[in-house]
Amino acid sequence: MTAMKIAVCVKQVPDSWAEKKMVNGLLDREGVDAVLNDLDEYAVEEALRIVEAHGEGHTITLISMGPERTTEAVRKALSMGADDAIVVTDSALVGADALLTSEVLAKVIATEGFDLVICGTESTDARMSVVPAMISQRLGWAQLTFAGSVVVDAAASSVTITRVTEAGVDTMKAQFPVVISVIEKINEPRYPSFKGIMAAKKKVIDVRALAAVGVAVLASWSEVKDATPRPPRAAGIKISDEGNGGDALVNFLAEKKII
Amino acid sequence: MTQTLVLAEFSEGKVAKATAELATCGARSGEVAVVVLAAPGTGDAMAAQITTGPVASVLIIESEAFAKFGVAAVADALAQLVDAYKPLALLIASSAFGKEVAGRVAVHIGSGIITDAVDVSADLTATQLVFGGSTTVLSRVNHGVPVITVRPNSVTADVTPCSPSISHASFVLSENSQRAEIISSAPFVKGGRPELTEAQIVVSGGRGTNGDFAAVEAFADLLGAAVGASRAATDAGWYPHSHQVGQTGKTVSPQLYVACGISGAIQHRAGMQTSKTIVVVNKDPEAPLFEIADFGVVGDLFAVLPQASEGVRSRKS
Numbered sequence: 001m002t003a004m005k006i007a008v009c010v011k012q013v014p015d016s017w018a019e020k021k022m023v024n025g026l027l028d029r030e031g032v033d034a035v036l037n038d039l040d041e042y043a044v045e046e047a048l049r050i051v052e053a054h055g056e057g058h059t060i061t062l063i064s065m066g067p068e069r070t071t072e073a074v075r076k077a078l079s080m081g082a083d084d085a086i087v088v089t090d091s092a093l094v095g096a097d098a099l100l101t102s103e104v105l106a107k108v109i110a111t112e113g114f115d116l117v118i119c120g121t122e123s124t125d126a127r128m129s130v131v132p133a134m135i136s137q138r139l140g141w142a143q144l145t146f147a148g149s150v151v152v153d154a155a156a157s158s159v160t161i162t163r164v165t166e167a168g169v170d171t172m173k174a175q176f177p178v179v180i181s182v183i184e185k186i187n188e189p190r191y192p193s194f195k196g197i198m199a200a201k202k203k204v205i206d207v208r209a210l211a212a213v214g215v216a217v218l219a220s221w222s223e224v225k226d227a228t229p230r231p232p233r234a235a236g237i238k239i240s241d242e243g244n245g246g247d248a249l250v251n252f253l254a255e256k257k258i259i
Numbered sequence: 260m261t262q263t264l265v266l267a268e269f270s271e272g273k274v275a276k277a278t279a280e281l282a283t284c285g286a287r288s289g290e291v292a293v294v295v296l297a298a299p300g301t302g303d304a305m306a307a308q309i310t311t312g313p314v315a316s317v318l319i320i321e322s323e324a325f326a327k328f329g330v331a332a333v334a335d336a337l338a339q340l341v342d343a344y345k346p347l348a349l350l351i352a353s354s355a356f357g358k359e360v361a362g363r364v365a366v367h368i369g370s371g372i373i374t375d376a377v378d379v380s381a382d383l384t385a386t387q388l389v390f391g392g393s394t395t396v397l398s399r400v401n402h403g404v405p406v407i408t409v410r411p412n413s414v415t416a417d418v419t420p421c422s423p424s425i426s427h428a429s430f431v432l433s434e435n436s437q438r439a440e441i442i443s444s445a446p447f448v449k450g451g452r453p454e455l456t457e458a459q460i461v462v463s464g465g466r467g468t469n470g471d472f473a474a475v476e477a478f479a480d481l482l483g484a485a486v487g488a489s490r491a492a493t494d495a496g497w498y499p500h501s502h503q504v505g506q507t508g509k510t511v512s513p514q515l516y517v518a519c520g521i522s523g524a525i526q527h528r529a530g531m532q533t534s535k536t537i538v539v540v541n542k543d544p545e546a547p548l549f550e551i552a553d554f555g556v557v558g559d560l561f562a563v564l565p566q567a568s569e570g571v572r573s574r575k576s
Binding site: 251 | 331359365367371372374389396401439441482507509532537553556558563
């Protein structure tokens with residue numbers, strides 16, 4: 001059995017709790033706390049578990065694209081146990097859409113060569129859930145997405161997943177190389193240990209400009225025409241149940257003509 | 260020919276309401292051709308179900324590949340139809356499946372993509388609600404044939420009867436799309452309740468149910484509602500993951516959302532705060548979800564819901 005090369009795509013996103021706003025048609029990333037996308041932690045964890053189940057010699061490389069401070073989020077994923085990282089950062093990538101993001105990631109993946117690419121199902125900021133499928137389409141690799149479980153047979157170079165979506169559960173199988181995305185039910189991501197955090201400081205983050213990746217940036221193929229904050233919802237009526245809370249609820253629904 | 264292509268949605272073998280919703284959006288810009296992707300021998304029966312909405316024609320492609328290779332095969336078929344028909348746009352329902360298909364098609368045909376639109380205008384400007392519904396964004400695709408996914412239940416469907424012309428087409432399955440194979444498939448059985456993302460009313464339970472969803476389900480059934488659950492409830496294994504509402508689950512936007520025993524973490528809000536009317540039942544008066552409730556009851560859901568169910572029942576009779 002040869003050593004498996006695993007890539008995990010990660011993204012730095014504004015903290016879920018942060019108030020997000022649009023500036024000039026783009027998400028304002030300057031004024032908010034930035035963290036490792038929650039859903040990518042499951043991808044990192046799954047990669048670590050695959051390596052741990054298959055013994056020595058396998059490697060996990062993080063791949064990310066974003067502003068310079070993306071390295072902070074990447075450092076967290078390194079402290080969980082990934083081996084090294086490639087970060088593509090370039091001022092030309094500001095406001096990159098999913099098409100450009102997937103192109104940059106696919107290019108890096110193709111250049112480096114991997115057996116498995118693992119992603120989260122979506123980023124908590126853009127929430128499009130399309131990048132893993134786009135990477136698969138661009139590379140011509142098997143798409144095994146929305147995985148609720150991943151079983152890797154390294155000897156046979158094959159992966160079997162259960163695909164869990166709102167429609168149901170499918171079992172899917174493919175030969176290496178594959179693009180996987182994992183849902184958040186798949187595992188419980190580990191907290192970085194002190195040792196892991198110390199080790200991560202010494203791990204290599206290879207920062208590349210766009211020219212080094214070999215992608216020419218075209219104008220985005222979609223544009224934001226207008227972004228308007230919606231008025232916040234105001235609290236309405238709030239009552240305490242004194243034995244008639246259910247009746248009051250029904251009266252409210254009747255007033256609203258819902259029932 | 261100014262055509263708009265719409266991918267038909269089916270659920271448990273029946274045409275879904277989302278199909279007419281997509282057609283309604285598409286008809287604003289062009290003549291709607293609905294695409295039915297079916298297993299061999301089933302296309303005509305599926306197409307025959309498309310009897311409402313502004314649909315001019317139905318295009319059937321039958322292939323075993325759709326069940327065998329899923330997203331990748333469907334994307335191949337749609338990309339080839341776009342090449343052949345040069346439509347104004349391709350509209351697909353927003354779901355995990357629909358968005359992945361859209362993503363692959365956009366790469367395939369070299370077009371811009373917009374996901375999770377809640378409306379699409381005649382000039383193909385898409386309206387999206389982003390950041391958990393706190394911001395309305397209008398955007399347009401400016402390159403290629405726009406690929407737009409539209410959330411079910413956000414557009415009022417034109418349900419005028421239609422009798423579309425029906426024709427058959429074929430496609431070539433690419434080698435790359437055969438690299439991941441679906442070995443077995445177990446669709447979720449919805450058990451008679453409406454689909455979560457399509458329901459007019461959603462009743463959800465959270466940590467406060469302590470795993471007992473009977474009161475939530477009983478109230479939901481009286482209202483003809485879908486049942487949702489918070490992440491806490493699905494993580495605890497109390498309710499299937501497929502019913503999770505929130506950032507990492509489904510986004511719903513019903514006429515009425517009733518949250519029972521859900522405190523309202525921002526992740527949950529992100530999945531429901533564009534609901535028209537929000538009702539909250541929670542023992543904890545400090546539960547953050549009360550901040551966005553049109554009507555809140557501070558009380559035990561096991562007392563409030565049965566009484567409300569009784570109230571609805573007596574009004575019905």
